[in-house]
Amino acid sequence: MAKTNPGRFFEDYQLGEVIEHAVPRTVGAGERALYHALYPARHALYSSDEFARSCGLPGSPLDDLAAFHVVFGKTVPDISLNAVANLGYAEGRWLRPVYGGDTLRSSSEVIGLKQNSNGKTGVVYVRTQGQNQRGEPVLEFVRWVMVRKGDPDAPADAPVVPDLAAAVSAANLVVPEGLDFSAYDFVQAGEAHRWSDYQIGEKIDHVDGVTVEEAEHMMATRLWQNTSKVHFDSTLRADGQRLIYGGHVISMARALSFNGLANAQMIVALNAGTHANPCYSGTTIKAWSEVLDRAETKAPGVAALRLRLVAVQGSSAEFVYKTAEGKYHSDVLLDLDYWALVPG
Numbered sequence: 001m002a003k004t005n006p007g008r009f010f011e012d013y014q015l016g017e018v019i020e021h022a023v024p025r026t027v028g029a030g031e032r033a034l035y036h037a038l039y040p041a042r043h044a045l046y047s048s049d050e051f052a053r054s055c056g057l058p059g060s061p062l063d064d065l066a067a068f069h070v071v072f073g074k075t076v077p078d079i080s081l082n083a084v085a086n087l088g089y090a091e092g093r094w095l096r097p098v099y100g101g102d103t104l105r106s107s108s109e110v111i112g113l114k115q116n117s118n119g120k121t122g123v124v125y126v127r128t129q130g131q132n133q134r135g136e137p138v139l140e141f142v143r144w145v146m147v148r149k150g151d152p153d154a155p156a157d158a159p160v161v162p163d164l165a166a167a168v169s170a171a172n173l174v175v176p177e178g179l180d181f182s183a184y185d186f187v188q189a190g191e192a193h194r195w196s197d198y199q200i201g202e203k204i205d206h207v208d209g210v211t212v213e214e215a216e217h218m219m220a221t222r223l224w225q226n227t228s229k230v231h232f233d234s235t236l237r238a239d240g241q242r243l244i245y246g247g248h249v250i251s252m253a254r255a256l257s258f259n260g261l262a263n264a265q266m267i268v269a270l271n272a273g274t275h276a277n278p279c280y281s282g283t284t285i286k287a288w289s290e291v292l293d294r295a296e297t298k299a300p301g302v303a304a305l306r307l308r309l310v311a312v313q314g315s316s317a318e319f320v321y322k323t324a325e326g327k328y329h330s331d332v333l334l335d336l337d338y339w340a341l342v343p344g
Contacts, residue, residue, distance in 0.1 A: 007081030007229075009150030010115065010122035015160055017110045019126075021074040024105040024133075025225065027062055027098060035066045038220045039255040040210065044189045045265040051188055055265075056180035061097035064267040065251050067104070068092075071130030071139050072247060073224035074106035079126055080228050084146040085275070086246050087123065090164040092141030092270025092338075096132075097176050103133040112144070115156035121146050125162050141270055168269035170295035173304055173339055175268070181301030181343040184263075191262035195303035195344045198291045204260040205317045206287045210252055212244055214281040221245045244279040249334050253287040253311035261289060264305060264340035271306070271337040276328035279313075285333065286316035292337065296344065303344035309336040 035041060041063060044051045052060040061067075080086060098104065112125030124147050130139040142164060186192050221231045230236050230243040237243065250273070257264070279285070293306035311334035312320055320329040328335065 005077060005081075008078060008147070009082055010124065010147045011149055011151060011154035011156070013110050013113055013124050015110055015113055015157070019078045019108045019110070021078055021106040021108065023074065023225065024103050025070050025074070026101065026103040027066075027070060028100040031066055031070070031223070032062060032100070034223055035063050035251075038216055038223070039251045040258070041251070041255045042190065042258050043262065043265055048188070051185065054183060054185060056178040057097065057176065059099060061099055064094055065247070065254055067094070067098040067130070067139055069224040069226075069247050069251070070104050071106045071128065073226040074104070075108055075126070075128055076226050076228050079108060079124065080145045080147070082148045083228060083230070084121055084148060087144045087146055087274070089270050089273035090142045091127075091168065092139070093168060093172070093174060094139055094266070094268050095137045095174050098132065098138050104130050104138065106130050111142070112160050112162040113157065114159035114161055116146070119149070120152050121148055122156065123147070167271040167306070167337065168339060170293070170304060170339070173268050173295070173297065175297050175299040175302055175341065176266070179299050179302055179341070181299075184301060184343040186263070186343070189263055190258070193263055195294065195305065195342045198294065198305055200291050200293060202291045203319050204289045205319070206256045206259050206289065207316070208256050208259055209284045209286040209316075210256065211284045212248070212252070212279065212281055214242065217244050217248055217281065218242070220248050241280045244281065244283070246275040246334070249275070249279050249285060249311050250336060252285050253309050253334055253336070256285070256287040257289055257309055261307070261340075263342050264307065266341040267338050268304070268341055269339035271339065273337065274328075274335045276332040276335055277330060279333050283313050283333070285311050285313065287311050288316045288319050297341070301344050302341055304339050305342050306337070306339050309338065310334065
């Protein structure tokens with residue numbers, strides 16, 4: 001009997017199947033320190049216990065995207081070990097903050113299956129939920145992955161593609177219990193811009209850039225216990241390059257967005273996301289954002305901005321996005337649509 005895990009192939013998934021992912025992870029100050037070392041992350045709520053307490057929280061939570069990476073990483077051995085590409089995200093919501101000492105685990109339900117026309121790969125749709133040690137959900141999201149077939153001749157059922165919302169409704173955003181921005185300290189946060197200063201359609205060039213290094217990328221991917229082969233084994237691609245984990249690009253772009261969106265403190269929903277073009281070591285990532293929508297919440301002093309975050313290689317000042325044919329420009333690495341909480 002084989003003792004090693006070759007990973008699942010497309011024909012191994014069953015619609016409606018629920019997969020409990022292995023190896024829970026207890027998070028703490030180490031994860032926060034490494035996250036802030038790997039990315040230029042500076043949002044005050046995730047940097048300072050005192051700032052977080054002044055905003056009504058018991059202390060500074062783990063960065064929202066760090067929690068996402070931990071939950072995501074648990075799913076990789078069962079969902080994307082044999083992936084060709086992670087294609088997209090939808091219906092993501094952060095349901096409660098993660099604090100030091102919390103233990104996170106993940107489970108996923110297969111909600112869609114569609115074999116590709118080449119017969120060699122197929123797309124697997126899963127809804128993933130992360131829970132803490134009390135069984136409380138902390139995060140949920142849908143993602144879809146192109147996965148290789150182990151046996152190209154294996155039959156495939158009729159395709160099932162889930163009907164996914166274009167965006168999370170503002171009414172369904174979850175504001176952490178106790179969050180209160182009515183006494184928000186703009187000086188300590190780093191910028192004076194509040195919700196009313198941002199207008200729908202406004203675009204922001206985040207100016208700065210970071211060149212991705214091979215060692216840093218692999219350290220980050222290991223930190224999240226993401227075991228996808230294409231991120232580590234250079235022999236798996238014809239060009240001999242390791243593919244940079246898409247989440248690494250997301251966190252880098254989010255950190256760069258601090259310059260212009262320092263007060264977009266907490267990500268609370270992921271409406272959509274596409275890794276438009278592959279990223280490799282040596283690529284310099286820059287970012288720009290567009291304000292897509294604005295909403296008020298019932299929490300004191302707390303409002304929400306719906307933002308498009310675009311990571312690019314090359315100049316961010318030109319706001320490159322899609323071509324006249326509707327395809328992503330070759331310089332676009334990431335297109336992320338999310339809701340963030342800001343002082344009103």
